[in-house]
Amino acid sequence: MARDYDDDRVVVIEKDSNNGVGLLLLGLALGAGAALLFAPASGRETRERISREARRAARRAKDVTDEFGDKLAGQVERARSGVDERLGRARNAVxxxxxxxxxxxxxxxxxxxxxxxxxxxxxxxxxxAYADGRRAYSERASRSGMSGEPGPMADDRAPRGGAEGHADGSADDA
Structure with missing residues (x-):
């Protein structure tokens, strides 16, 4: 099943992943090799020059990787301190x-x-207050000749309503 891509528009986006160091080293090696190959010199001189250029390229590569490592370490330290600072603020807030x-x-x-x-x-x-009221009621009842049993007080009775009285608790005397 073949697909025809003539009508489709395809966009490819590639992110540069810092291949600059590798490309730099490759360019150095190719340039040094081309310079040695095209230079008029004897075999021994060419071998010495190749050896010398290889050492120089190795030193440059080491310098570049050291510089890159230092930059990366600095970025890591800045990121770590930023995270520590944010974490400290979050802890304080909590x-x-x-x-x-x-x-x-x-x-x-x-x-x-x-x-x-x-x-x-x-x-x-x-x-x-309730006990004092009952006691006073009992004393009043015993003075008036009623039984010593305390009965319901006027405040204890429910208001009458309906056929026996009005909703406001007053009764008809008729």
């Missing part, structure tokens, strides 16, 4: 939020304790 949450939890616990104490005081006061 710690400050944790502290804020802990303070809020502590404050809410204190408020809950205070509210509970207030409720317990209010319940105790209500119980005391």
């Amino acid at each position: 710690n400050s939020r944790v502290d804020a949450v802990n303070e809020a939890v502590s404050a809410s616990r204190d408020a809950a304790r205070e509210a509970r104490a207030d409720i317990e005081r209010a319940v105790a006061n209500s119980k005391r």
Whole structure:
């Protein structure tokens, strides 16, 4: 199944992956080799020149790789320090939020304790007032000759409504 690409437009994008160092070394080697081959010299002189150029090319290659290594090490160090700085800021932000949450939890616990104490005081006061009211009712009933059993107080009765009285709790005397 053959494909016809005449009508299709194909775009190829290649990213340069820093092959400059390799191309530089290749160019140096080819240039040195061409210069030695085309130079009029004897075999011994040519071998010495090739050896000398090879050593010079090796030194240049070492210098280039050392420079590249230094640049790469500097970039790595800058990247590492940037990551460390961002990580430190993130840790500080998280710690400050944790502290804020802990303070809020502590404050809410204190408020809950205070509210509970207030409720317990209010319940105790209500119980005391209820007991005082029953005691007063019992004393009043015993003075008036009623039985000693405390009965419902006027406030304990539910308001009447419907056929027996109005919605506002008042009754018809008719």
